[in-house]
Every structure is written in structure tokens, then in C-alpha cells.
Amino acid sequence: MDKLAMTETIMAAKADKGWSWEEIAAQVGLNPVFVTSACLGQSSMPREYGEKLTAALGLSGEVVEALAVCPMKGTEQAVPTDPLVYRFYEIMQVYGTSVKEIIHEKFGDGIMSAIDFTLDVDRQEDPKGDRVVVTMNGKFLPYKIW
Amino acid sequence: MDKLAMTETIMAAKADKGWSWEEIAAQVGLNPVFVTSACLGQSSMPREYGEKLTAALGLSGEVVEALAVCPMKGTEQAVPTDPLVYRFYEIMQVYGTSVKEIIHEKFGDGIMSAIDFTLDVDRQEDPKGDRVVVTMNGKFLPYKIW
Amino acid sequence: MDKLAMTETIMAAKADKGWSWEEIAAQVGLNPVFVTSACLGQSSMPREYGEKLTAALGLSGEVVEALAVCPMKGTEQAVPTDPLVYRFYEIMQVYGTSVKEIIHEKFGDGIMSAIDFTLDVDRQEDPKGDRVVVTMNGKFLPYKIW
């Protein structure tokens, strides 16, 4: 079972159950963004969690194996066209160099890891219209001097 | 005075003072990321703040005007090559579709605004290595049904 | 049923009925451009409207569900080659910076929303040759100062 078939299988079971990603994630005991990315084939999920997920959704051990495979990550579009995804590309285009300045001032030369990294998406109530809060949390990695 | 000359002028004054973006931002009364993006020519700064900034750095009114101009935003590179900036591109490539799924579940069809939007960069102390925390906060904009 | 199958099903039913998009839209109670974009898989249609559309065209509830899904939007071609679609790309290339100047003068720094947005296509009779009138109406979104 490849990642594509895995995603379709999980999506169908999720639709049957009528569960949200948050509800599935709660049963697996992990963050909803991580669980979603594993189910969409962009992260590998350790077997112990894959077993909880498939138990909850009533899926076979093949899905556990497929979830555990290290995937080829990323997409085919260099510049995304979907408006929601594009906004993150735009933020990088507009604020990328500013964030670079600030991180270098606060930490020195290095980067924010995108591997030792977590991502949260939250809803913030606001009378003028609710807000999406995306929190990225990555280890600072200083460049090695050698 | 165009944006390029404006940035060079501000950078030189900043180096002379030996101030960080945080210190400058505190004197202007705005967020450091916003102040940096205005100084790098990616945001327009209202004159009332521009005057505080130039007063602090000892710069002319021309800089106030240049800061107030609405800039052509974004950069020339479709895919960034700087490792720090690239990591944000990578996050969009790897987690973009997951974030899309979660936002649609929590809010319905629409996007997180990149305009009615704020961005913070913080340092989180951690014994295993300090962490960079980037918080994006944008108004949810539902697609209009017409 | 994915968006592709949904579009094919609707197109076949539309051809059988011999209805135009305008006639279908009138029965749904929405604008023809919006209805077309939902049927082509570029917008999500709320179930209450999807039910009217499928009732009119004699289609199943699966189509209602498929119409309600939030789609991956946009197309694969960065620069369109179809001459009709290309003209809109050309307008952006030739007049984009002018429109930017005018909007900034009239509204300040910000953008016209493409989300809180409607689009109309009308026919204007003209003895020298009828004219296409495309009206875009989007909320102005000022950049947040933070």
C-alpha cells in the first residue's frame, strides 16, 4: 500500500466516522497538524501511534506500515496556487528577510529548524472576526564554525 | 529618496548607534518584525511612527516620506536560496496542505489573511537548545457566496 | 466522488438539459460565475445551494457533498495559454501597477480582497460590437500596523 492509497483509505474511513482531524488526533494522542500531515503522506508516523489511529478508524495493519514509511515530502508546485497555501508563501516573500534579521539579532548566525519543529493551528475568538493563530516552534541551530 | 536608499540610510544609522531592531522598535512603539519590514522596504510605516524612528536615529524627513510610501513587495527569487528563509518555504511545502485541512475544519472555506495579520518572533529558552517561536496571527476571511 | 468526477457528472447533466449556466444559477439562486466556479471545482458550494442544484439537474447527494468540499484552487499553468484567459493575465501585466497606484491613493496601504469578493460578467450592447463587462468587487483590506 503506497502513500496515495493510504491517504484515500484514511479519508474514506474519516468521512464514514464523521470525525474531524482534531477528534482523530485526540484518540492518537498527538497534535492534529502532525496527524493530518502523516495521513496526507507528508510525515511518517511511528507504529505505536499508527496502531491507535487504525484501531480508532477500523483500518488494517497495512495502513500502519504505510504510515511508518519515510515519505518523499513536498509538492510539485514551486509556487502554490491555492489561496490559503499561497498566503504562507506570500508571508515568506514579504516578511522572510525581516524574520531573518530578527533571528540573527536574537540568536546569531543559524536557522530555525524545520525538523526539530512543531506547528500549531488555533482559533482565537475576536468580535471583529475570529483569527487564525499559527505557531511555529523550531530549535535554533547555530552554524558550526570548523 | 527611493526605498533602497532609505534602507541603506537606516542601516548605517542603526550600525552607528549600535542598536538592535528590538531597541529601535521599542522607541517607535511598534513590533520589531513590523519595524524591520518597514525599514527593509516591505511595509509602509505611517508618518507618526516614521517621525519617532527618524528622531531616534537622527535622520531627515525624507526618510519619513520614504517609509510612508506603499512599496512593491516581495522578492525576485521564486524559491529562496538562503537557508533561514528557505525553511519557511519548506514548511509551506511540507505542512501547507495539512494546515489547509485544519483551517477548513475549524473555520469553513476561506483563508488566513496575510494583510490583517501580525507576526512575532520570540526566543524560548530550552536546556536542549533554545527555540525560535514564530507566531502568525491573521483574521479568518470566509469566501463570500454570491 | 472527487471534484473531477463531480464536474463531469454536472457537465453531462447540463448538456442533457440543454441549460446555460445562467439558467442553472437562476434555479440555485446564486450568481452564474460563482455557480460555474463551484461546478468546475474552484469554489465550495454550501449544501443548501448544492441541494437546489442537484434537484434541478436530477443528480445524487454525492454531488452535493462533492460541491461542499473545500477545493485545492488554481491551475497548473503559471502563464495561461488560452487566449481568453490570457487577456486577464495581460491586463494584470500591463495595468497591475497602475491599479496599485490608484488603490493606494484612494484607500491607503492594503489590497482588494480576492476572498470577500464577487465577480460579474455582463453583456453590454454596442452598435460597434457588443462589449464584455467584468466587474470585480472586493473588500478593501488595510495592512495592520502592529
Next chain:
Amino acid sequence: MDKLAMTETIMAAKADKGWSWEEIAAQVGLNPVFVTSACLGQSSMPREYGEKLTAALGLSGEVVEALAVCPMKGTEQAVPTDPLVYRFYEIMQVYGTSVKEIIHEKFGDGIMSAIDFTLDVDRQEDPKGDRVVVTMNGKFLPYKIW
């Protein structure tokens, strides 16, 4: 005097006068979008109008000549990165095929001209936030059968 020098000259005079594009356009007797596009070097302005414009701004006859030259149109970026300009690209990506369907149904095979074409930008007051209204008006050109 090439187009680049012409734009800089006009921009400086405009800033000195403190006039908006609307005010300049009123003195020239043409639409503000057209006048802006001519001043930015994307349209050619007939000499009779160029003379009014330079008279108002106190500029030389060289500017009249430069405005009359047929320019190389368009910009270097295939996909714009400025958020305001990008929204028009996004509209073409998301609604382009829908507009194509509607125009073909209303007019048959052909296109909306981007040459025999006018473009207006208006402000529509709205208690929930003012709106930008962009109206494109182009002659329908049917494909010749030969």
C-alpha cells in the same frame, strides 16, 4: 528621454504639486487608470493630452514626446509577488475558467479585447468596510471562421 526617466520626472513633479492621479487625470481630461498607466510607461498618450499633462505639471516637451512613444509593455515577473497585484493573478487562476465558460455562453467563441478596453477603479462605501470596484470593459472579438 526614455520611459524610465519620464516616469521619474513625472513622479517628482506630482509629489511637488501634492496632487493625486485623480486630480491630474481631471486636468488632462482622461480616466485616472489610463493616465497612471501612461505615466508609468505602460500606455502611450497622444500628444494633445500629453501637452495638457505637462502644462499642468510644468514639464517640458520632451515629456510629451516620451509619453507618445509606444512602450514595451508588461513586467519582468511572470508571477507577481506584490500582494495587491498578485490578487489579480489569483482571480485569473481561480475564476479564469469560469469566466471563459460564461463568456462563451453569452457570446460564442472569442475573447474580451484587452486593447479596445477600459478599466475603472472605484471606491464603494460599505458599513462593513469600503470596497474596491474594478470594472473591465472590453469589446467582444469573435474568432474569424476562414
Next chain:
Amino acid sequence: MDKLAMTETIMAAKADKGWSWEEIAAQVGLNPVFVTSACLGQSSMPREYGEKLTAALGLSGEVVEALAVCPMKGTEQAVPTDPLVYRFYEIMQVYGTSVKEIIHEKFGDGIMSAIDFTLDVDRQEDPKGDRVVVTMNGKFLPYKIW
């Protein structure tokens, strides 16, 4: 029947008859380039001509309908690799700006229409090697001053 299946059906019938595009076009009463482009799915052919074409080739009414559909035009390759097609790209690269200069001098600012447009391909006998003569004939469209 989509355009792809339509093209295959026509090509098979054409091969069976052993007719050239010129012979088919003569029976339809249209220019061979136009007939070919309609059969390859790049133009829409009005039903009255589609009926003559299908009558001659012994094809069904489905083909008439498929020929009448307004197609998505153009190809996937931004720069063609086929040597014959590439030469037209090369001509535009090498002589495009010269043709622009000449048309502007002869007609003023505007373009040659590619819609109200005909294209002929002829063979010119020449003792030093026969020549291909391609004649493009498009209405001049002056830019509207508004």
C-alpha cells in the same frame, strides 16, 4: 466525446480515406489551416461546417458537437522543442521587436489581432528549392484612449 477522442476519430477516418487536409477543407468549404486547427482541437467549428466534415468522412453527430465546443487553446510547452514549430518561436524572438516598430509606425499604438485573424500556408515553387509562404492577416486594433 472530448476533444482528444474527437481528434483521434477524425485522424483515423482521414487515414482511411487517404485524404489530405486540403482535400478535406475543400469539401467543408473552409481554409485548410482553419480546418486542421479545429480537428486538432485548437478552434471551434460551427455546426454547419462540422456537418459537412462529418458527412464527408462518414462520422457521427457526436463529432459535430465536439467540434463546436470552445476549446482550451495552446499547448503545455512554453518554449516548443519541435524544430518546425520552434522556427516560429525563433522568428518572434529575432524579429518581434522589428515588427512592433513597423506596425506602430504604420498604424499607431495597437496590435495585430490574433482573433479577427486568418492564416494561410502556401507552396511557392523556386528552382533553388521550393519555399513555404505563411501569410498572417489580422485586423489592426488601436488601443482605446479613455
Next chain:
Amino acid sequence: MDKLAMTETIMAAKADKGWSWEEIAAQVGLNPVFVTSACLGQSSMPREYGEKLTAALGLSGEVVEALAVCPMKGTEQAVPTDPLVYRFYEIMQVYGTSVKEIIHEKFGDGIMSAIDFTLDVDRQEDPKGDRVVVTMNGKFLPYKIW
């Protein structure tokens, strides 16, 4: 004197004289498209013609030498954005495969030369709007069988 300086020199002299490309070409004894392409640096002009051109325009022998140099041809934009030049790109996109079919039927496998090639631009009067007639005439080159 490089090609860029050569073009500027010729353009200035041409503007001073107030001559069209047709008038210059008549004095040189060559086709206006060819003369224009040589002056824009896209063709090399033999010295005997370069001398006539510089004599007419009152230019130095350096210009004769610069005109005679074999240039690097073509432009930097893979897809042109100028609307007039783009229409030729669009014609290749839409009709390229049809022209290929017709040429192969009339001549066999091979191409129309873009080197042993002439190009004419003419104005055809028409009560419904004058027309641009572009005639390309290239030697047919059959593929060698070896």
C-alpha cells in the same frame, strides 16, 4: 561601439530626421523589416548597405562596423509580455501544430527556414478596420536521410 550604443545612435538620428523606417529602408535599398532588425541589433547588415544608411543619417563609420557585426540574437524573455509581440507567440501556441500538419503534407518531413527567410509587414485597407498582413517566406528544408 557595441550594438546597444549603435541602436541608440541610430534612433536619435532617425528622430532628428523625422524619418520612418520605410523612408530609411528606401534609401538603403532593402526591406524595412530587415533594416529595422539590423538597427535594433538583431541582424547583421553588410557594409555596402551600412554605408548607405550612415550616409543618409549622417553617422560615422563606427556605425557601419557595428551594423556588420554578427549579433547574439533573441531576447531575454522566454514568453513575451508586450501585447503586440505576444500575439505572435499566441499564434504559434494555437496554430503551430496545424501549420506543422499542413507543411508536412505539402512538403514532407522538414521545416520552413528562419534563415533563408524574408518577412514583410503590410497595411491592407478595409472598411471594417484596416488589417495587418505579415508574410513569412522561408525555404523549405527537407530532413536529410543518412
Next chain:
Amino acid sequence: MDKLAMTETIMAAKADKGWSWEEIAAQVGLNPVFVTSACLGQSSMPREYGEKLTAALGLSGEVVEALAVCPMKGTEQAVPTDPLVYRFYEIMQVYGTSVKEIIHEKFGDGIMSAIDFTLDVDRQEDPKGDRVVVTMNGKFLPYKIW
């Protein structure tokens, strides 16, 4: 039978016979590079040779017809990634302008034809390691002065 199926059929028969391209070419009476390019669908092979080829390999007349069709030439990759093919791209990148200089000096303005053209690949024995000798032979085509 399209070109793809044709190539597969020929490759299978070639593998069954255990023949090299050189051995097949010898039976057809043409150059191995030409025969290979025709079998890979990049050249059209006249029927008289196609019949010899199919007779030798025991293939049907359909293959003869498929070989005779004028193909869409070239590949999808603008920059090849296969190391062997890339080296020819690299040679053009590194030595292309030098070859241009030399050809212009020896022949004047014009090009080496890639149509009236032959290509040979030979093995040259060498004690320090055998060498590949690729010989390109194309008619010089002078630019027409018109």
C-alpha cells in the same frame, strides 16, 4: 499505432534478435544514429527503408507506417538530467559562443543547419582510454539579406 507503441514493438524485436543498432542499420542501409532516432520516434523514416527494417525484424506494415509519420520532436526536459545527454548541453553552454565566433569568421552571418545535417558516433581506440568521436555535419545557411 502511435510512435510510443512503435518504439516498444521495435525494442522488443531488437531484444529478441539480440542485434545492436549498428547491425540493424547495416541491414536497412542507413546510418545507425539516424535509424536509432527514427526507432525512438525522433525522425521519420521513408517507407522504402521502413520496409527493410520491418522485414529484418519480422514486424508488420503498421510499423512501416508509424515510422513514416513526421513526429513531434524533442523532449519534455528543458535542461536534461541524464549525465550523458547533459554533457552535450554543457558543451553548448561552455563552447557555444566560441563555436559561434569561429563559424561567423569562416562563413559569415548564418548558421549550421540542424536539418540538412548528419551525425556520426564513432569509437576511437586510445591506450589511455578509448574515445567517443561525435561528428556533426550541417550545411551552412547564410542569412538572407532582403
Next chain:
Amino acid sequence: MDKLAMTETIMAAKADKGWSWEEIAAQVGLNPVFVTSACLGQSSMPREYGEKLTAALGLSGEVVEALAVCPMKGTEQAVPTDPLVYRFYEIMQVYGTSVKEIIHEKFGDGIMSAIDFTLDVDRQEDPKGDRVVVTMNGKFLPYKIW
């Protein structure tokens, strides 16, 4: 002295002397293609040859040093637009896979070196039109099995 200034210096001296690349190469004792590529900044020329070249052309030792520097090779255009250079790109597009097949049959898996490599350009007299003969000679490099 960088490579750009070096090329300009050599070109000016070459023009003054009125020598061809062949004549210069004869005095240096190397192949004209190699000498041209060194002078255009695409190859490094050992000092012993650089001294002969500068002695012949009457140039300074700075030129010898500049010629000896290992250059950044290749050009900025991924797909060349100059017709002469493009033909080599086209040959790779059309015949690249055939050459790959033949080399693999004659030599096994590996490539023709573009480093241990020579390139010659010759003129072959031919009553039907002289021909350009380009000979590439590169060491075969077998892939290492490890």
C-alpha cells in the same frame, strides 16, 4: 582585471590587428576553438600560451594572469535564443537519446567526457553549399561499480 575586461581588451586588440581567431591561434600554437573559448572567458589558458598570445597582440601581463584564472563557466540562458547556438540545443533535444543508445551499445554504461575533450570546427567545400563540420572528441568514462 576580471574576465569581462580581459575579453574586451583582447577583442579590441584583435580588431586593431585585423586578425581572425585562426590566425591568433596559429601564433599561440593551440586550436582556434580553445583559444576563442579562453578569450571569451570560458576556459583557462596556461601562462606559457597566454604569454604567446599577449606578445602577439601587444597586451600586458595582466591579461596573461586573467587568462590563467579558472572561470565560472556557462551562460545565464537555460535555453539559448541565438539561432546558431540554439541549433546545438536542438540537436541535443532531437538526437540526444539516440546518441545515448549508440554510446551505451559501443562502450557500455558511462559518458563522453566534456573535460578530457576537444572540439573542432571545419569548413567542408560542397558544390550544393559548403558545410560546417563540428567534431567532438571526448574520452569515454565508464561508471565505476563500487
Next chain:
Amino acid sequence: MDKLAMTETIMAAKADKGWSWEEIAAQVGLNPVFVTSACLGQSSMPREYGEKLTAALGLSGEVVEALAVCPMKGTEQAVPTDPLVYRFYEIMQVYGTSVKEIIHEKFGDGIMSAIDFTLDVDRQEDPKGDRVVVTMNGKFLPYKIW
């Protein structure tokens, strides 16, 4: 059996056996990176090794033949999006010119062969976190002076 089917067959057998690439490579008697690249269709494996591999995995002679075919190498993505593969692209972007400087100083003008080349991946234990050690070993190839 093409390379794609070959890879799938080997991957399935490898999963059944539960062997790592290292264990398979040990049985074949070659380096794990080489064996993996051959199994993924990026290298050709001589039949003597292919037979050992298929014997160990219990696969047919067809797999031996498929492994021996010289493949079209490389992938479709010009810039990789998978984070692990991207890091090697980043290293080339950031350190490519430095490595070029060092190699030229140590060896003169030339390159490191990617053909007469081996690649090793090792695990280095480290109390601060184990390290990946990638060793590339390629023959230096000096540019030929001719």
C-alpha cells in the same frame, strides 16, 4: 520489464525478507549506496551482480536484465522539495563556489568526476547526537588544452 516495475518487484521482495539495503549489499558484494541506486533505477548493475541479488531475493532473470539496462538518470524536479534531498542542493548552493576555489587550488582547472566516482554514507556515533558522514570520491579530470 521496465525500471519502474523492476523497482517495485525488488522493493516488495526486500519488504518480505525484512532486509536492509546494507544486508542486501553485503550479499551482492557491493556498496549499499550503489546497490540502492541500481535498485531505484539510477545505475546499471552488471549481470554477475544482478544474479547474486536476484538469487538472494528469489527473483527472476527478468530482473537481472532490467538491472543491467543503462537508465535515463536524474529526476523531474529541478529543485528538490524533499527536505533530506534538498539539504544536498543547499550545500551546493552555499558551498559550491568554495569547493570550486579549493579544488582549483589543489588540482588546477578541471573537475571532480561524477562518473569515476564512489559515494559512501556512514553513521558516526557522537554523544551530542550521531552524525551522518557522506564521502564522495571522484577522479580529478583536468581540462584538456588542445
Next chain:
Amino acid sequence: MDKLAMTETIMAAKADKGWSWEEIAAQVGLNPVFVTSACLGQSSMPREYGEKLTAALGLSGEVVEALAVCPMKGTEQAVPTDPLVYRFYEIMQVYGTSVKEIIHEKFGDGIMSAIDFTLDVDRQEDPKGDRVVVTMNGKFLPYKIW
């Protein structure tokens, strides 16, 4: 002093001294690849080392400051054209997926860091031709499960 001026200053001093990168690096007490990348503007060099470098080369404190700035890294070319640098791109294209497989098997899901990373270039003597040995050593970073 920006990075460009800094590189030129260092290169001139290095040429004057006649030192290799290895000799400079020995005086600074760091690896030659790192020192070269800092001098080429691709790494930031801590002031304590920058002072040793400038003391050795006889350069001013401005160079120390310029070396310490965190640079925008990477180059403008997505695919390098210089043959030496391209070979590293080719290695990533051909062996990238194999290295990914091996690292995942040896370490699990994660990447080799390009930040906590060192790079060495060595010369290995070999009677059949000396070899370049490039050793990359990066910390393994496991993906965080959250």
C-alpha cells in the same frame, strides 16, 4: 563595506601575498573550505577569527565587520552551469534518493543537517589519476513527533 567589496578586497590581498586558501586558513586556525566560504560571502566569520585573517593579510577592521555579518546565502542560478559545481547537482539528481533510503534505514526519519555541518576537500594520490575526496559531516536531526 558590503560583502561584494569585502570579497574583492580579500581576493586582491590574497593575490598580492600569493597565498593559497590553505595557507590563509592555517593562519586563521580554521578549515580552508569554511574560510573560503566566509571570504566569498557565504558564511559569517566570528570576529576573533576575522581579526586573525585581517592581521595576516594586512586588512582593516571594516573587513572584520563585513566578515561577521550574517549573509544572504546561495546563488542566483537554480541549476548551476559551471561544470565543477554542476557535478554536485548531478550527484544529488542521480544519488539523492539512494542516500535518502540509506539514511532513513540507518537513522530513521530525519535529515542530515546542513547547518551543524562540516565539509572537507582532500587530495588522494592515485597512480591512475589523483582523486578528489569530499567529506560531508552533518548531525542527524530526527523529525519531532508532536
